[in-house]
Amino acid sequence: MTNLEFTPLVFGISAVAGCLGALTGLGGGVVVTPALTLLLGVDIRYAIGASLVSVIATSSGAAAAYVREGYSNIRIGMFLEIATTLGALLGAFLATRTPTAILSLIFGLVLLHAAWQSSRGRSHDEKSKKPDRLAERYRLNGSYPSAEGPREYQVDHVKTGFSLMFGAGTLSGLLGIGSGALKVIAMDQAMHVPFKVSTTTSNFMIGVTAAASAGIYLSRGYIEPGLAMPVMLGVLAGSLVGARQLIDTKVRVLRWIFAAVVGVMAIEMIVTGVKGNL
Amino acid sequence: MAAPNYQWDDQRLEVIISVLLRTGVLISAAVVFLGGICFLSKHGNEQPEYHVFHATADTYRSVWGVIHAVGPSDCQAIIQVGLLLLILTPIARVAFSLVGFALERDRIYVELTSVVLVILIYSLAAPH
Numbered sequence: 001m002t003n004l005e006f007t008p009l010v011f012g013i014s015a016v017a018g019c020l021g022a023l024t025g026l027g028g029g030v031v032v033t034p035a036l037t038l039l040l041g042v043d044i045r046y047a048i049g050a051s052l053v054s055v056i057a058t059s060s061g062a063a064a065a066y067v068r069e070g071y072s073n074i075r076i077g078m079f080l081e082i083a084t085t086l087g088a089l090l091g092a093f094l095a096t097r098t099p100t101a102i103l104s105l106i107f108g109l110v111l112l113h114a115a116w117q118s119s120r121g122r123s124h125d126e127k128s129k130k131p132d133r134l135a136e137r138y139r140l141n142g143s144y145p146s147a148e149g150p151r152e153y154q155v156d157h158v159k160t161g162f163s164l165m166f167g168a169g170t171l172s173g174l175l176g177i178g179s180g181a182l183k184v185i186a187m188d189q190a191m192h193v194p195f196k197v198s199t200t201t202s203n204f205m206i207g208v209t210a211a212a213s214a215g216i217y218l219s220r221g222y223i224e225p226g227l228a229m230p231v232m233l234g235v236l237a238g239s240l241v242g243a244r245q246l247i248d249t250k251v252r253v254l255r256w257i258f259a260a261v262v263g264v265m266a267i268e269m270i271v272t273g274v275k276g277n278l
Numbered sequence: 279m280a281a282p283n284y285q286w287d288d289q290r291l292e293v294i295i296s297v298l299l300r301t302g303v304l305i306s307a308a309v310v311f312l313g314g315i316c317f318l319s320k321h322g323n324e325q326p327e328y329h330v331f332h333a334t335a336d337t338y339r340s341v342w343g344v345i346h347a348v349g350p351s352d353c354q355a356i357i358q359v360g361l362l363l364l365i366l367t368p369i370a371r372v373a374f375s376l377v378g379f380a381l382e383r384d385r386i387y388v389e390l391t392s393v394v395l396v397i398l399i400y401s402l403a404a405p406h
Contacts, residue, residue: 221333
């Protein structure tokens with residue numbers, strides 16, 4: 001296959017991944033890497049490098065739409081970005097020292113989790129009544145617009161959230177994904193940040209987290225221009241289309257389809273990883 | 279002492295930041311696209327070899343290498359410039375937040391944001 005054939009093919013696959021990622025809120029990065037490695041036989045390190053770059057593009061491109069709604073909390077975002085960027089450095093450092101078979105295996109497990117996450121709705125926890133001291137010290141509590149005017153919220157379990165964010169950053173750096181799902185879990189379920197505030201703040205954080213490991217990927221030669229070009233443009237185009245097509249009624253069916261696709265990819269990645277080890 | 283109105287200032291800050299982010303993405307996508315056209319016109323008939331990892335050429339692996347290599351004859355370097363602009367976009371966002379927090383005279387957040395900025399610059403500028 002020549003570049004003239006390969007580039008449009010990669011662009012197409014990336015556009016589908018970006019569109020699905022935006023529609024389901026899971027992000028395109030988590031689908032692009034297995035698609036490139038499983039369908040086109042691209043080395044997982046090149047795929048991870050290209051995917052990471054596309055993650056920055058979708059996160060930054062979508063920020064404008066989110067911000068206008070007034071849901072994100074830049075204080076929570078900036079506070080937690082210390083954890084995610086440090087985690088991302090660790091993840092990128094580990095990525096260059098981890099055998100590709102192990103990377104493939106971990107990727108498969110993360111995909112399985114994404115499939116499971118995508119197929120179920122979210123559950124609500126009981127809120128704790130005691131105000132968190134760290135939340136007050138760093139003024140993480142905020143408010144968001146609702147039909148009845150601004151609604152105040154309190155943030156809990158800041159330490160737990162911070163630790164989870166370090167983990168999310170590490171996975172992001174290790175696998176070249178945005179790890180938005182884990183970021184939302186850390187805020188929504190651990191810290192009891194309202195769901196909409198969690199998702200929009202997470203989107204804001206994804207780009208910064210990815211930028212932290214991008215430098216290491218670049219110097220290690222993971223970012224191959226000929227491949228990253230169609231991936232970045234494809235995922236970006238797909239996610240812009242996907243973000244516009246957001247229709248609530250179809251999302252449930254779509255989530256199931258997405259969960260099934262991701263589940264199959266997960267198993268393939270795990271099989272690839274295990275085979276590589278033998 | 280009355281509580282300062284953080285919400286309003288933060289909200290205004292975020293709107294400016296979001297415009298910055300979108301502009302950064304659009305510019306970098308345009309540069310990557312131009313580099314892509316250039317790449318395909320010159321290397322369109324070559325076989326890509328991404329199934330074996332041998333790391334990108336040294337010139338495309340650092341900020342300085344890319345800046346020195348870029349020109350109409352080096353299409354891959356043009357793509358890398360676009361990708362570097364993309365990586366710089368969230369970093370610019372953090373830098374801009376730092377200015378915003380400084381204007382709000384929020385010392386804790388000036389410190390926190392500085393830490394994030396140092397981590398990001400370390401990742402991009404330090405040799406690994």
